[in-house]
Amino acid sequence: MTVETVQVPAYRTFPVQVSRLQRLSPSFLRVTFTGPELDDFASNGWDQRIKVMLPLPGRGLDDCPSGPDWYGDWRALPAERQMPIRTYTVRAARPEQHEVDVDFVLHGATGPASAWAESAAVGDEVVLVGPNARFAGPTGGFEWHPPVDASCLLIAGDETAVPAICMIVESLPAGQRARVLLEVPEAGDVLDVAAPAGVEVTWLPRSSGDGVPAARGARLAAAVIEAAAELADDLAPSPAVELEDVDIDSAILWEVPTEAAAPARSSGVYAWLAGEAAVVKGLRRHLVQELGVDRRSVAFMGYWREGRAS
Numbered sequence: 001m002t003v004e005t006v007q008v009p010a011y012r013t014f015p016v017q018v019s020r021l022q023r024l025s026p027s028f029l030r031v032t033f034t035g036p037e038l039d040d041f042a043s044n045g046w047d048q049r050i051k052v053m054l055p056l057p058g059r060g061l062d063d064c065p066s067g068p069d070w071y072g073d074w075r076a077l078p079a080e081r082q083m084p085i086r087t088y089t090v091r092a093a094r095p096e097q098h099e100v101d102v103d104f105v106l107h108g109a110t111g112p113a114s115a116w117a118e119s120a121a122v123g124d125e126v127v128l129v130g131p132n133a134r135f136a137g138p139t140g141g142f143e144w145h146p147p148v149d150a151s152c153l154l155i156a157g158d159e160t161a162v163p164a165i166c167m168i169v170e171s172l173p174a175g176q177r178a179r180v181l182l183e184v185p186e187a188g189d190v191l192d193v194a195a196p197a198g199v200e201v202t203w204l205p206r207s208s209g210d211g212v213p214a215a216r217g218a219r220l221a222a223a224v225i226e227a228a229a230e231l232a233d234d235l236a237p238s239p240a241v242e243l244e245d246v247d248i249d250s251a252i253l254w255e256v257p258t259e260a261a262a263p264a265r266s267s268g269v270y271a272w273l274a275g276e277a278a279v280v281k282g283l284r285r286h287l288v289q290e291l292g293v294d295r296r297s298v299a300f301m302g303y304w305r306e307g308r309a310s
């Protein structure tokens with residue numbers, strides 16, 4: 001008798017359709033997806049990332065892979081039949097209601113995801129690739145790994161990181177000291193976030209309606225540098241290191257402490273920084289090279305590059 005082992009992947013595909021659209025602000029659109037299989041979507045919280053597979057003009061989702069090796073199957077397709085895939089964050093998951101919310105930044109019809117969101121309508125279909133509740137082990141896909149005894153948290157990002165940061169902030173325990181810095185395109189993009197006592201949230205609009213808007217990342221960088229100076233006593237310094245360069249035009253800047261390393265770190269500040277690659281790269285240089293901050297205490301995620309498609 002042969003026993004077949006059924007492979008249960010940590011991440012799997014979920015065919016879904018748009019069930020609700022909510023324009024949160026000039027730059028943010030909340031898309032609620034529903035699908036019959038979303039009861040198996042693992043609701044991990046924190047900065048849980050997912051992939052969104054978008055319909056290909058003229059072919060829709062006809063070639064969309066659905067097996068356990070969805071990525072291998074997608075890569076095996078001829079280039080003209082590969083549907084665009086982009087990375088997003090789960091803003092809320094309600095598996096019992098078969099629903100997942102994703103907040104899209106609208107940046108014009110310059111990329112397939114933003115273009116899709118700009119014209120999204122109820123009933124539109126996409127495929128999500130997300131954590132599988134049937135997988136026996138940890139499904140991973142999030143980078144929020146602070147040590148339990150962090151004296152203060154420094155959480156900073158641009159508009160693409162707002163959904164992740166809001167999720168993290170809303171999950172923090174009351175009394176946890178945290179500085180949260182969010183740069184958004186304009187004043188109307190300041191969103192409601194339920195921050196527990198002890199968490200100081202600062203929104204940094206690039207444009208306030210009058211005058212010339214600040215350059216992308218300028219307000220965020222200044223605010224992080226100021227916060228780091230104020231937290232200097234808690235920022236666990238380490239011997240100066242020669243920082244290896246990351247070519248952000250050809251590679252993603254993704255330097256994150258691993259889950260296993262987190263509990264071994266001593267108390268102090270734990271920082272999580274995400275957004276446009278050049279901005280995050282500059283902050284990495286400042287914190288690690290100039291201030292000597294221990295890299296094991298900071299997650300640096302420069303995951304999108306102005307002027308370049310993902």
Ligand SMILES: Cc1cc2nc3c(=O)[nH]c(=O)nc-3n(C[C@H](O)[C@H](O)[C@H](O)COP(=O)(O)OP(=O)(O)OC[C@H]3O[C@@H](n4cnc5c(N)ncnc54)[C@H](O)[C@@H]3O)c2cc1C
Pocket residue numbers: 049086087088089090103104105106107110111112113114115159160161163164303304305306307308309310
């Ligand atoms: C872990 C992770 C989580 C993310 N979570 C979210 C999320 O929850 N919500 C969200 O909106 N984004 C999120 N992003 C960022 C998103 O994946 C990128 O913005 C992506 O490039 C959007 O794809 P696109 O098809 O719209 O544009 P692309 O085809 O990738 O790029 C086309 C052009 O648009 C520019 N561009 C891309 N993004 C922006 C932007 N935000 N503003 C201005 N110009 C831009 C590019 O530089 C390029 O010139 C996340 C990324 C990662 C890695």
